[in-house]
Amino acid sequence: xxxxxxxxxxLVTQMGNDKSIKCEQNLGHDTxxxxxxxxxxxxxxxxxxxxxxxxxxxxxxxxxxxKSPDKAHLNLHINSLELGDxxxxxxxxxxxxxxxxxxxxxxxxxxxxxxL
Amino acid sequence: xxxIDQPTEMTATEGAIVQINCTYQTSGFNGLFWYQQHxxxxxxxxxxxxxxxxxxxxxxxxxxxxxxxxxxxxLKELQMKDSASYLCAxxxxxxxxxxxxxxxxxxxx
Numbered sequence: 001x002x003x004x005x006x007x008x009x010x011l012v013t014q015m016g017n018d019k020s021i022k023c024e025q026n027l028g029h030d031t032x033x034x035x036x037x038x039x040x041x042x043x044x045x046x047x048x049x050x051x052x053x054x055x056x057x058x059x060x061x062x063x064x065x066x067k068s069p070d071k072a073h074l075n076l077h078i079n080s081l082e083l084g085d086x087x088x089x090x091x092x093x094x095x096x097x098x099x100x101x102x103x104x105x106x107x108x109x110x111x112x113x114x115x116l
Numbered sequence: 117x118x119x120i121d122q123p124t125e126m127t128a129t130e131g132a133i134v135q136i137n138c139t140y141q142t143s144g145f146n147g148l149f150w151y152q153q154h155x156x157x158x159x160x161x162x163x164x165x166x167x168x169x170x171x172x173x174x175x176x177x178x179x180x181x182x183x184x185x186x187x188x189x190x191l192k193e194l195q196m197k198d199s200a201s202y203l204c205a206x207x208x209x210x211x212x213x214x215x216x217x218x219x220x221x222x223x224x225x
Contacts, residue, residue: 004158031211041201043159043215056212090158094211102147102166103211107158 003027004108006091012114013081020077021111023091031055032074033092033105034066043090049074050096081115088112118142120216122204127222128194136189136219138204147207150178150189153218154200162189162202191221199223 004025013019025032033056034046048056049068063079074091091108119141128134140148147166151159165171165180165187177190191198201218208214 033211041218043203043205043218045212045214048211050211055210096211102149102164102207104149104161104164105211105213107160109158 004091004093004106006089006108006111008111009109010112010114012116014116015081015083017081018077018079019081019113020075021089021091021113023074023076023108025072025091025093025106025108027093027095027106028072029093029095029106030071031094031096031103032068032071033094034074034076035090035092035107037088037090037110039087047074047076078113081113083115086113086115118206118208118214120204120206120214122202122216122219124217125220125222127224128191130194130196130223130225132194134191134194134221136191136202136204136221138187138189138216140185140187140204140206140216142206142208142214144208145182145206146209148178148180148187149205149207149213150176150187151203151205151215152200153203159203194223196223196225 031050033048037043047066052068088110092105094103094105122138150162153159163178203218204216205213
């Protein structure tokens with residue numbers, strides 16, 4: 001039933017560790033995204049994939065590596081976690097339209113990452 | 117750079133009307149979105165404007181003036197469940213959305 005799902009919902013880990021967050025959408029959308037929402041609630045785009053191809057790659061440390069095994073999944077792997085990585089990470093998906101009109105993004109429930 | 121400004125917080129009474137303003141200065145413009153985000157939850161889509169004017173959807177309306185780089189979201193007949201953050205986002209080419217910091221609306225009885 002869930003449109004965009006993420007696991008885990010909460011992730012608490014030590015500095016220096018490597019962790020992954022998984023995202024799946026069952027909406028049949030071609031485009032998926034990763035966003036980071038910090039403590040000040042700013043929601044910032046990190047990456048976007050369209051049909052498994054990377055199309056948006058914002059200024060993100062290369063410790064962050066997205067992977068899209070198929071168009072329904074977009075995972076985020078983070079190496080050498082730092083304190084500043086603590087945030088809520090949202091996955092989203094959308095379906096581009098042929099006429100380039102708007103395509104609302106559907107967000108997952110978020111993964112709250114806490115780095116100690 | 118991209119600049120999207122909205123007030124940090126607003127308080128209103130149940131049954132009243134609240135208007136949340138958003139001004140933007142961006143390197144491109146391909147539409148403006150409003151999203152609602154309850155505490156601890158995902159943002160959910162409210163409205164989209166790409167042409168100047170008012171779009172109405174039930175108790176919520178959104179207005180856009182492209183020449184002024186300005187939008188507002190109007191919430192009428194406020195209900196307690198409308199207490200949430202409201203995020204203004206500009207679509208800058210393709211699928212990229214740039215979000216403002218959000219406006220936290222607190223509805224009081």
